[in-house]
Amino acid sequence: MTLSSLGDEYLATVPTGRSVTPHWESGAEFRDEIFVGGLWRRGTGSLIESVDPSSGKIFATLHGAVEADVDDAVDTGLCAVRQSGWADRLPHERAAVLHRIGALIDAEVEQIATLQTIDTGKTLSETRALARSAAATFRYVAAAVETMEGAVTPSRGSYLTMSTHEPMGVIGSITPWNSPIASDAQKIAPALGAGNAVVAKPPVWAPWVTLLLARICERAGLPAGVLSVLPGPGRTVGDAIVRHPGIAKVTFTGGTDTGRALAHVAAEKLMPITLELGGKSPTIVFEDADLDQAVAGIMFGVFSSSGQSCIAGSRVFVQRSIFDEFVNRLVTATNALELGPGTDPRTQVAPMVAFSHRDNVSAMVDEAVLQGAKVLCGGMIPDEPRLADGAYYLPTILSVTDNSAPICQQEIFGPVAIVLPFDNESDLVDQANDTVFGLACGLWTTDFPRAWRIAKAISAGTVWVNTYKQFSISTPFSGLKDSGLGTEKGRDGIRSYMNQKSIYIDTAGQPLPWARTADNR
Ligand code: NAD
Numbered sequence: 246m247t248l249s250s251l252g253d254e255y256l257a258t259v260p261t262g263r264s265v266t267p268h269w270e271s272g273a274e275f276r277d278e279i280f281v282g283g284l285w286r287r288g289t290g291s292l293i294e295s296v297d298p299s300s301g302k303i304f305a306t307l308h309g310a311v312e313a314d315v316d317d318a319v320d321t322g323l324c325a326v327r328q329s330g331w332a333d334r335l336p337h338e339r340a341a342v343l344h345r346i347g348a349l350i351d352a353e354v355e356q357i358a359t360l361q362t363i364d365t366g367k368t369l370s371e372t373r374a375l376a377r378s379a380a381a382t383f384r385y386v387a388a389a390v391e392t393m394e395g396a397v398t399p400s401r402g403s404y405l406t407m408s409t410h411e412p413m414g415v416i417g418s419i420t421p422w423n424s425p426i427a428s429d430a431q432k433i434a435p436a437l438g439a440g441n442a443v444v445a446k447p448p449v450w451a452p453w454v455t456l457l458l459a460r461i462c463e464r465a466g467l468p469a470g471v472l473s474v475l476p477g478p479g480r481t482v483g484d485a486i487v488r489h490p491g492i493a494k495v496t497f498t499g500g501t502d503t504g505r506a507l508a509h510v511a512a513e514k515l516m517p518i519t520l521e522l523g524g525k526s527p528t529i530v531f532e533d534a535d536l537d538q539a540v541a542g543i544m545f546g547v548f549s550s551s552g553q554s555c556i557a558g559s560r561v562f563v564q565r566s567i568f569d570e571f572v573n574r575l576v577t578a579t580n581a582l583e584l585g586p587g588t589d590p591r592t593q594v595a596p597m598v599a600f601s602h603r604d605n606v607s608a609m610v611d612e613a614v615l616q617g618a619k620v621l622c623g624g625m626i627p628d629e630p631r632l633a634d635g636a637y638y639l640p641t642i643l644s645v646t647d648n649s650a651p652i653c654q655q656e657i658f659g660p661v662a663i664v665l666p667f668d669n670e671s672d673l674v675d676q677a678n679d680t681v682f683g684l685a686c687g688l689w690t691t692d693f694p695r696a697w698r699i700a701k702a703i704s705a706g707t708v709w710v711n712t713y714k715q716f717s718i719s720t721p722f723s724g725l726k727d728s729g730l731g732t733e734k735g736r737d738g739i740r741s742y743m744n745q746k747s748i749y750i751d752t753a754g755q756p757l758p759w760a761r762t763a764d765n766r
Contacts, residue, residue: 274305274356274360274453274456274457275304275305275307275453277306277307277308278456279307279308279309279310279314279456279474279475279476280456280459280472280473280474280475281310281314281317281318281321281473281475282317282318282320282321282322282325282469282470282473283321283325283468283469283470283471283473284469287308288307288308288309288310288311288314288476288477289308289311289313289314290308290309290310290311290314290477290478290481290482291308291309291477291478292306292307292308292309293306293307293308293309293449293452293476293477294306295307295363295364295452295453296599296600297363297364297366298365298366298596298597298598298599298600298635298636299366299586299587299588299595299596299634299635299636300586300634300635301600301634301635301636304363305453307452307453307476309449309452309475309476309477309478309482310446310475310476310477310482311477311481311482312481312482312485314473314475314482315444315475315482315485315486315489316485316489317473318444318473318475319415319444319486319489319491319492320491321470321473322414322415322442322443322444322470322471322473322491323414323415323442323491324470325442325468325469325470325471326412326414326415326440326441326442326471329468329469329470329471330468331437331440331442331467331468331471332411332412332440332441333440334440336390336391336393337391339387339390339437339438339440340387340388340390340391340438341387342437342465342466342467343383343384343386343387343390343434343437343438344383344384344387345464345465345466346383346434346461346462346465346467347380347381347382347383347384347387348380348465349461349464349465350376350379350380350383350426350430350458350461351377351380353376353457353461354373354376354377354380355373356457357372357376357379357426357454357457358372358373358375358376359372360453360454360457361375361376361425361426361451361453361454362587362588364425364450364451364452364453364454365422365423365425365450365451365587365598366551366586366587366595366596366597366598366635366636367550367551367587367595368587368592368593368595369587369588369590370590371549371550371587371595372426372587375424375425375426375427376426378427378430378716378718379426379427379429379430379458380430381718382427382430382431382434382718383430383434385434385718385719386434386435386437386438386718386739387438389438389736389739390438390439390739393410393736393739393740395407395408395409395410396408398747403751403752403753403755404749404750404751404752404753405749405750405752406747406748406749406750407747407748407750408745408746408747409745409746409747409748410439410740410743410744410745410746411440411743411744411746412439412440412441412742412743412744413439413441413493413494413742413743413744414441414442414491414492414493415441415442415443415444415491415492415493416432416436416441416442416443416444416492416493416494416495416496416742417443417444417446417486417487417489417492417494417495417496418432418433418436418443418444418445418446418495418496418497419445419446419479419483419486419487419495419496419497419498419499419507420432420445420446420447420448420455420497420498420499421448421498421499421500422448422449422450422451422598423550423553423554423555423598423658424550424554425447425448425451425454425455426454426455426458428498429445429447429454429455429458430458431498431718431733431734431738432445432496432498432733433445433458433472435733435738435739435741435742436496436742437467437471437472438739438742439739439740439742439743440743441493441742442470442471442472442473443471443472443473444473444475444486444492445459445472445473445474445475446474446475446476446477446479446482446483446486447474447476448476448479449476449477449478449479450598450599451598452476455474455476456474456476458474459472459473459474479499479503484510487507487510487511488510488514490514492516493516493517494516494517494518494519494741494742495507495511495516495517495518495519496518496519496733496741496742497518497519497520497521498520498521498522498555499521499522500522500523500656501522501523501656501681501682501727501728504520504522504729504730505727507520508520508730517731517741518730518731519729519730519731519732519733519741520724520729520730520731521555521722521723521724521728521729521733522555522684522724522727522728522729523555523656523658523682523684523727523728524555524556524557524656524682524683524684524685524724524728525559525560525653525654525655525656525680525682525684526556526557526558526559526560526682526684526685526686526687526705527558527560527561527562527676527677527686527687527703527705528542528543528546528547528558528560528561528562528686528687528688528689528713529561529562529563529667529673529677529686529687529688529689529690529699530543530561530562530563530564530567530571530689531564531688531689531690531692531695532564532566532567533690533691533692534689534690534691534711535689535691535711536567536570536571536574538689538711539571539689540571540574540575540578541578542687542689542711542712542713543558543561543575543662543687543689543713544575544578544579544582544640545713545714546558546687546713546714547559547561547660547661547662548579548582548593548594548640548660548662549593549594549714551594551595551596551597551638551659551660552606552640552657552658552659552660552661553597553598553602553658553659554658554714555684555724555728556684556685556707556714557657557658558662558685558686558687558713558714559656559657559661559662559663560648560653560662560663560665560677560680561575561662561663561664561665562665562666562667562673562676562677563664563665563666563667564666564667564668565666565667565668568664568666572621572642572644572664575642575662575664576621576622576642579622579623579640579642580622582594582640584627584629584632584637584639584640585631585632586635594637594640594660596635596636596637597636597637597638597659598636599636600636602636602658602659603626603636603637603638603659605659606638606657606658606659606660606661607625607626607638609652609655609657609659609661610624610641610643610652610657610661612651612652613643613645613650613651613652614643616650616651616652617645617650618643618644618645618650618652618663619643619644619645620641620642620643621642621643621644621664622639622640622641622642623638623639623640623641623642623660623661624639624641624643625638625639626638626639627639638659638660639660640660640662641659641660641661641662642661642662642663642664643661643662643663643664644663644664644665645663645664645665646665646666647665648665648676648679648680649679650663653665653680654680654681656682670695670698670699673699674699674702674703677703678702678703678704680726681726681727682724682726682727682728683704683705683706683724683725683726683727683728684705684706684707684724684725684728684729685705685706685707685708685709686700686703686705686707686708686709687708687709687710687712687713688700688708688709688710688711689711690710690711693710696710696711704725704726705725705728706722706723706724706725706728706729707722717734718734718735719734719735719736720734720735721733721734721735721737721738722734722738
């Protein structure tokens with residue numbers, strides 16, 4: 246099935262004025278093919294039915310991979326990095342390929358964004374931004390790889406000592422459905438840039454854009470076999486990747502329970518693993534905050550992407566002196582948010598990725614209400630007829646008095662914010678840190694010494710002050726506590742796909758004295 250087979254009605258909603266005909270091969274986006282060891286072939290695994298969450302209609306089907314494909318992909322990946330010379334290619338030569346991948350992504354932003362919007366429901370403005378960010382990631386990694394240096398370390402004898410970095414081999418990349426092209430780029434670009442092969446497993450709910458990225462990598466001149474893309478279920482294909490003895494490292498983004506299970510397997514193999522996991526991030530409004538800025542930032546932080554974001558600022562702590570005024574403003578602004586399909590440029594809150602996920606979010610809210618949470622807005626599936634066919638959920642604000650309520654402790658991964666009052670800094674820090682997660686935090690205040698104090702006191706990998714959900718590929722990203730293990734992005738993120746090696750080179754030109762050879766006796 247191709248994009249154009251979706252019909253004129255769909256195409257009329259693509260607001261770009263550009264053709265959506267694929268630039269490389271007509272219909273390539275939805276070909277029923279997976280990418281194993283440099284070859285496109287029909288999968289023999291279970292059938293994936295891709296549903297447009299704004300209409301409930303199946304727009305494409307794909308046969309997924311099976312465990313045997315993992316063996317093929319890893320074996321070919323190992324050969325490919327060696328035989329193609331990818332691992333030994335000079336950094337500026339690898340960088341040239343990454344630059345071309347970035348340029349091709351940029352040239353195809355509309356194509357990629359449209360594909361991802363159909364697959365995930367997200368707004369086109371968001372999927373365009375994700376595609377541009379993926380291009381920027383490849384360019385950043387290209388520049389960083391080309392300029393990375395090893396070290397000549399201070400010597401303690403007659404030898405030259407060096408610290409160098411080498412590729413690891415084949416990297417397993419396992420990603421979730423919420424921001425596919427950006428998650429892929431964040432893992433695949435540094436892993437390739439470091440000279441590795443990659444076996445990528447995209448999620449069942451959003452496999453297409455990763456397959457499209459593989460076609461772009463092929464066009465950019467990435468040697469055959471260096472990248473494989475194996476869509477399929479996590480419990481079979483994903484599990485086989487993590488357990489495979491030829492996989493040197495796994496980089497995973499997804500839920501905390503899944504990440505913990507993968508970490509056990511990695512421990513058995515003594516294999517490094519990077520985990521980017523779930524969150525329940527606090528966002529904090531002090532009485533001296535610019536309230537317009539805070540309302541806009543908090544809404545963006547929790548309701549953009551329909552709340553399907555690991556860093557969603559889902560616990561909103563408001564100083565008691567402004568609690569009523571601030572919450573009223575937040576509720577009024579939230580009620581005015583525009584719901585609709587991701588293809589409509591007016592849409593702020595698009596459908597959720599899948600009906601079953603929407604229903605889980607709805608059930609969690611219902612349960613919270615039974616346990617005493619008060620619904621300040623939303624709290625239900627919208628009843629507007631125009632939204633009846635999509636996986637929509639109203640942006641919701643719940644009020645609870647106590648951060649120990651289950652709804653304050655569990656990740657919802659939907660458009661649901663919980664407001665809680667606080668009295669002073671120590672009460673706030675105790676409550677904000679009272680969760681198993683430690684991913685992100687937002688602070689809204691004009692008192693900068695206070696912003697500094699609280700930023701240091703909160704257990705989170707990222708803290709935003711008077712802004713939220715802003716990212717830079719050059720700035721490391723990591724989660725504390727149950728939110729993750731290891732770091733992505735930045736130069737350290739690239740190094741995490743390399744083995745460090747120390748080399749000692751003798752400069753004396755003499756046998757070591759201990760051996761007492763004829764010359765030194
Ligand atoms: P998930 O854990 O269900 O799945 C993530 C990926 O892991 C999918 O590709 C899935 O098929 C695969 N998988 C599942 N079981 C597996 C197994 N046993 N072995 C190997 N692979 C397996 O998560 P999800 O529902 O796709 O994504 C939502 C979660 O991701 C949320 O918890 C969210 O917070 C988290 N997330 C975290 C970040 C971050 O950077 N910290 C970013 C985005 C999403």
